[in-house]
Structures are given as C-alpha cells and as structure tokens.
Amino acid sequence: MAVIQVKRKALTLAERTYLPQIVGGLMTTLKYFFKPNETLQYPEERPAIPPGYRGVPTLVMDPHGREKCVSCQLCEFVCPPKAIRITPGSVAEGKGIDHVEKAPQAFDIDMLRCIYCGLCEEVCPEEAIFLQKQYSMSGYSRSEMVNHKDRLYELGGTLPDKHFKWDKKKAAEDGSGAHP
Amino acid sequence: MASFFFGLPLMVQGVIKGLAVILFIFPVAAACSMAERKVSAWIQRRPGPNRTIPPMLAGIPGAGILQRLGLFQLAADGGKFFFKEEPLPNHVHKFYFVLAPFIAMIPAFTTVTVVPFGAYLDQAGAVVPIMLANVDIGILAVFAVASLGVYSLILAGWASNSKYPFLGGVRASAQLISYELSMTLSVLPVFLWVNEPGSAGSLSLARVVEFQSHPGFCWGGTWFIFTMPLSAAIFMIALFAETNRQPFDMPESEADLVGGFHTEYGAFKWSLFFVAEYANMIVGSAVFTLLFLGGWNPIPWIPLSVLLGGLHHLTGSVLWLHPLVAGVLSIAIFVGKVFLAIFLFMWVRWTVPRFRYDQVMRIGWKLLLPLSIANLLAYTVGIYFLQG
Numbered sequence: 001m002a003v004i005q006v007k008r009k010a011l012t013l014a015e016r017t018y019l020p021q022i023v024g025g026l027m028t029t030l031k032y033f034f035k036p037n038e039t040l041q042y043p044e045e046r047p048a049i050p051p052g053y054r055g056v057p058t059l060v061m062d063p064h065g066r067e068k069c070v071s072c073q074l075c076e077f078v079c080p081p082k083a084i085r086i087t088p089g090s091v092a093e094g095k096g097i098d099h100v101e102k103a104p105q106a107f108d109i110d111m112l113r114c115i116y117c118g119l120c121e122e123v124c125p126e127e128a129i130f131l132q133k134q135y136s137m138s139g140y141s142r143s144e145m146v147n148h149k150d151r152l153y154e155l156g157g158t159l160p161d162k163h164f165k166w167d168k169k170k171a172a173e174d175g176s177g178a179h180p
Numbered sequence: 181m182a183s184f185f186f187g188l189p190l191m192v193q194g195v196i197k198g199l200a201v202i203l204f205i206f207p208v209a210a211a212c213s214m215a216e217r218k219v220s221a222w223i224q225r226r227p228g229p230n231r232t233i234p235p236m237l238a239g240i241p242g243a244g245i246l247q248r249l250g251l252f253q254l255a256a257d258g259g260k261f262f263f264k265e266e267p268l269p270n271h272v273h274k275f276y277f278v279l280a281p282f283i284a285m286i287p288a289f290t291t292v293t294v295v296p297f298g299a300y301l302d303q304a305g306a307v308v309p310i311m312l313a314n315v316d317i318g319i320l321a322v323f324a325v326a327s328l329g330v331y332s333l334i335l336a337g338w339a340s341n342s343k344y345p346f347l348g349g350v351r352a353s354a355q356l357i358s359y360e361l362s363m364t365l366s367v368l369p370v371f372l373w374v375n376e377p378g379s380a381g382s383l384s385l386a387r388v389v390e391f392q393s394h395p396g397f398c399w400g401g402t403w404f405i406f407t408m409p410l411s412a413a414i415f416m417i418a419l420f421a422e423t424n425r426q427p428f429d430m431p432e433s434e435a436d437l438v439g440g441f442h443t444e445y446g447a448f449k450w451s452l453f454f455v456a457e458y459a460n461m462i463v464g465s466a467v468f469t470l471l472f473l474g475g476w477n478p479i480p481w482i483p484l485s486v487l488l489g490g491l492h493h494l495t496g497s498v499l500w501l502h503p504l505v506a507g508v509l510s511i512a513i514f515v516g517k518v519f520l521a522i523f524l525f526m527w528v529r530w531t532v533p534r535f536r537y538d539q540v541m542r543i544g545w546k547l548l549l550p551l552s553i554a555n556l557l558a559y560t561v562g563i564y565f566l567q568g
Contacts, residue, residue, distance in 0.1 A: 019413065022528070022531065022532055025531040025532060026527060026528065026531050028531070029223050029527060029530050029531045030527070032223055032224070032225055033219075033222050033223050033527075035225055036225070037225050037226055037227055038225040038226065039225070039226040039227065041227070
C-alpha cells in the first residue's frame with residue numbers, strides 16, 4: 001500500500017479570524033429559517049405509509065369474505081418473541097369452507113411481545129396474516145394490548161387476492177376444473 | 181393630563197416613568213423566551229409551541245394567529261411559574277440562595293435608567309432624547325451596574341452548595357471579568373470621537389446618538405458601525421459573553437454542568453434568572469444599537485429630524501412634528517433595531533457551537549483584549565489627526 005501524503009493546507013487569514021466562517025454559518029441557518037417545516041402536526045396530519053410497511057399484524061379474509069387461516073400454527077412456531085397463541089379448532093359446517101380441515105378457534109397476538117419482525121407474514125402458507133399500516137397501538141391495561149381473533153379480522157379486513165387457493169383446491173377435488 | 185403629570189413631584193414622576201419602562205421590559209423579556217423557542221423551532225424547520233389556547237378563546241377569529249405564535253403558551257408558562265411549588269433544597273444556604281435571583285434582576289433593570297430609547301423635536305426643532313435620566317456618566321453607569329450582574333451568578337453558584345452550580349459560578353466570574361475589559365476598551369474610541377476638543381465632555385449615550393444624527397452625507401450622520409467596524413465586532417462578541425449567550429454560555433452549559441449556576445433552582449426563582457438574562461440581552465442590544473447603529477435614526481445618513489421634516493414637507497401635515505408622533509416613531513424604530521439585535525443573538529445560538537472553556541479564555545485574553553487595545557491606540561492616533 002502506497003502511503004499518500006496529504007498536504008494540510010494552511011488556514012488563510014480570513015479562516016483564522018473565524019468571523020467569515022460564522023457569517024457563512026449564519027447564512028446557512030437563515031436559509032433553513034425560511035424553508036417550510038419538516039414536521040407533521042401529528043394527530044391531525046398523518047404520515048403517508050409506504051407499501052411494505054410492517055405495522056400491526058392482522059388476519060385477513062379472502063375476497064369472498066372467507067377465513068383464510070387454517071390454524072397450521074406455523075406463525076406461532078416461527079414467532080421469535082412468542083407473541084402469537086393459536087387454539088386450533090374444527091371448521092364449522094356449511095360455511096363454504098368445509099374442504100379445509102381446521103380454522104382457529106382463538107387467535108391471540110400479544111402486542112406487548114410483538115417485535116414487528118414480519119416472520120409470521122413470511123411463513124404463512126395461506127397468506128392469511130399480514131403486517132399492515134397501523135402503527136399506533138395503545139391501551140390502558142396489559143389485557144387490552146392483546147389482539148383477539150375478532151379484533152385481528154377487524155383490523156385486517158379483506159385484501160385483494162389473486163390466488164383463490166381454496167377454490168382451486170376444491171375444483172381440483174371435484175374434478176370440475178372451474179373456479180372463479 | 182400632561183400638565184397633571186408634570187405637576188407631580190419629581191420623585192413621583194421618576195417612579196412612574198421607571199415603572200412604565202419596567203412594565204415594558206418585563207413582559208418583553210418574558211416574550212423573548214417565547215421568541216427564542218419560536219426562532220429555534222423555525223431554524224430547525226419545525227413549528228414550535230403552537231397548540232395552547234384557552235377554550236373560551238378558541239372560537240374567536242384571530243386568536244388562531246396568537247395560538248400559532250405561542251403567546252398563550254407563554255401566558256400558561258408564566259402562570260405555571262407563579263403557582264408551582266418553590267423547591268428549596270436542604271443543602272443550600274437558604275438566605276443567599278433566595279437572594280441571588282433578586283440580585284440578578286436589579287442590575288438588569290437598573291441599567292435601563294441611562295439608556296435613551298427615543299427622541300422628539302421640541303418647539304425649537306432640537307432633538308430631545310427620551311430617557312429616564314440623561315446623566316453624563318451614561319455608558320459608565322451601564323458598565324458599572326451591569327457588571328454587578330455577575331454577583332448573582334456567583335452567589336447562586338456558591339449558595340447552591342453543590343458542585344455543578346459552583347463550577348458554573350466560577351466560570352461565570354472568570355468569563356465576565358475577562359470580557360468586560362475588551363468590551364470597555366472597544367467603546368472608548370466612540371467616546372473619543374464624540375467628545376470633540378473644546379466641547380463639554382460627556383459619556384451620555386444620548387450624546388452618541390446625537391453625534392450620529394448630524395445632518396450631512398459623508399461624515400455627519402455616519403453610524404459608528406461603518407467608521408469603527410472592529411469596535412462594533414469586539415463589542416458584539418463581548419456582549420455575547422457578558423450575557424452568557426451561546427457560544428459563550430459557559431456558566432450554564434447544559435452538556436457538562438447540568439444547568440450551571442441555576443441547577444438547583446426551580447419555579448419562580450429560576451424564571452427570575454431567565455427574565456434577568458433576557459433583560460440583560462435587551463439592554464445590551466439597546467446599548468449596541470445606540471453606540472453603533474445610530475439609535476433611533478431610521479437609515480444610515482438620514483437622521484430622524486430629516487425624516488420627520490421630509491414627511492412634513494411631503495404630506496404638508498404638521499402632525500409629523502408633534503412630539504408625541506415623533507416620540508412614538510423614534511421609539512418604534514429604536515425598539516425595532518433592538519429586536520433585530522436580539523434576533524441576531526438567537527440566530528447565532530443555533531449557528532455556532534459552544535466554545536470549550538479554554539477557548540473562551542483564549543479568545544478573551546489573547547485575541548479580543550490585544551485587538552481592542554490596538555484598536556483603541558489606532559483610533560486615538562486617527563482621531564487626534566482628524567480633530568486636532
């Protein structure tokens with residue numbers, strides 16, 4: 001490695017008196033003085049959430065309003081802080097999803113434990129759990145900070161989904177080959 | 181009403197005038213703290229305090245502007261300082277601890293007496309300064325009384341009986357003594373110039389402004405900042421140090437001394453220190469304006485009397501020559517300049533980082549002091565040849 005000797009330039013008189021430098025600095029701060037604000041008036045103005053944002057994890061339904069989660073519990077097992085607790089249950093008859101074996105009886109996410117890592121979303125084979133745009137969680141007690149199943153669906157809503165995985169499965173089972 | 185006022189004994193007149201000035205300075209000094217917060221916010225590109233508003237005023241149009249300027253926040257803060265508990269730590273020397281904030285206030289408000297803040301034209305057309313006491317010692321009184329302000333810091337630091345306030349007090353004394361020298365030396369050329377040979381000698385600040393409002397284009401009404409830029413620069417730097425403003429706020433540097441001399445103070449006593457600091461800033465800026473920025477003269481080379489005469493000719497109205505109009509106009513011009521100077525204080529605060537303590541000492545003793553002495557000598561010789 002060649003050693004490069006960098007010549008340190010001697011300060012000019014103007015630089016040593018320091019005052020022109022201060023004037024330059026004053027000009028910089030004055031420039032910022034007249035620029036518009038960088039901040040948001042938070043509760044009234046909300047920041048634009050970019051796509052891919054990892055907010056509060058939620059459960060979503062498919063476009064037909066059917067529960068997607070099959071309570072495979074992969075998210076529960078992958079969750080690093082063990083924030084997810086699923087109680088699997090059988091599927092209720094006549095809801096149009098009887099080709100699935102299971103649905104969650106209870107699905108709790110403890111938001112005091114959740115670290116918003118997004119592994120649950122990544123691991124879910126059914127694309128049923130998503131970290132969406134809600135970024136502000138608050139409550140008055142620890143129990144209030146646990147999101148139960150109904151709350152998770154309320155937060156999640158329905159996401160546009162192009163796969164219609166179950167219809168495909170059902171059509172394959174039937175041999176009809178038709179699915180919307 | 182005027183005749184009633186002038187019929188009062190001189191003592192009562194003085195007290196009324198003094199109270200009027202204090203009643204102006206006290207709220208302005210408090211408002212400066214809000215201005216400080218707003219200016220720092222704007223420089224940092226945020227809105228600053230803008231949410232407080234009493235619910236009953238919320239509907240009134242126009243109150244929103246005051247809300248966004250944080251004026252209600254100011255009132256709320258003031259109210260809070262009045263009503264919150266006065267903490268008095270167990271380990272302090274109680275008498276001196278309580279005394280210190282009041283001692284801080286006294287010099288801050290006393291110096292105003294010799295500071296003129298406006299002028300009007302009397303019947304003969306002569307300019308009469310508006311001030312509490314037009315005494316010949318003028319600037320000497322300002323320096324003498326203002327330097328007493330350091331005692332409050334030392335007393336506060338010592339009476340607090342804990343290490344950080346003590347360090348703050350020690351720093352305050354060293355710093356203020358160092359910069360007082362160059363400050364005094366830097367204004368001497370101004371008074372050398374003003375007191376022409378043959379005239380009665382005076383150190384009055386009104387005299388300095390009078391000198392800067394001589395009619396005439398070139399030398400006459402020249403503000404001293406143009407003829408003595410070095411003096412003005414030294415005075416301004418020393419003023420920053422004297423008022424403990426960034427980059428010289430050694431006595432209370434939050435980074436290394438918690439809060440410096442006022443670490444142990446809270447509530448109303450703390451706010452007294454704060455108001456005293458801003459009052460000192462106001463008086464300091466006023467003295468700078470008088471000495472170097474032509475006092476109440478609106479624009480360089482156009483003194484107040486010329487402006488008023490011009491307005492009188494232009495509009496044909498005698499109203500412009502009325503003492504009241506002239507007085508209010510001159511006070512407005514003067515206060516405007518003082519506010520600009522105070523804005524400079526706040527502007528510099530967010531531009532220049534705090535000096536290290538040894539740098540403060542080096543600038544004071546090895547830079548400003550020799551420079552101000554050389555400046556004084558150079559101007560002494562120059563003024564000798566100019567006027568002699």
